Amino acid sequence: MHNTYTLTSKTYIDLDQPEIYQRFMQEYLELLRSKLQQYKIMDQNGDLREIRYSCGQDHDPRNPNWKPFQYLEQICRKYGYDDMEARDVIEDQIGRRLVCECLLFDG
Numbered sequence: 168m169h170n171t172y173t174l175t176s177k178t179y180i181d182l183d184q185p186e187i188y189q190r191f192m193q194e195y196l197e198l199l200r201s202k203l204q205q206y207k208i209m210d211q212n213g214d215l216r217e218i219r220y221s222c223g224q225d226h227d228p229r230n231p232n233w234k235p236f237q238y239l240e241q242i243c244r245k246y247g248y249d250d251m252e253a254r255d256v257i258e259d260q261i262g263r264r265l266v267c268e269c270l271l272f273d274g
């Protein structure tokens with residue numbers, strides 16, 4: 168079995184490589200798109216302008232139904248990554264802090 172230190176290193180070592188990070192994010196975003204609630208935003212002509220995603224929960228720590236990074240945890244488990252560290256790397260890459268993974272699609 169790996170110890171925590173090895174797992175911790177693996178997250179940074181792997182995700183520090185652009186190809187691995189890109190592949191990881193592609194799979195993660197695909198998972199989110201398939202799981203999150205989708206809202207289609209139409210323009211005045213009824214054409215699709217953009218698709219927004221939401222976890223459907225209030226982003227409030229007191230909300231017991233709110234699971235901010237459940238799909239990140241799921242995908243990290245698959246690869247043996249530490250989800251807090253993966254979140255760190257993602258926030259670094261996109262240049263902002265995330266309260267919830269559904270906000271990855273904003274901006």
Ligand SMILES: [Zn+2]
Nearest residue numbers: 222267268269
């Ligand atoms: Zn959310």
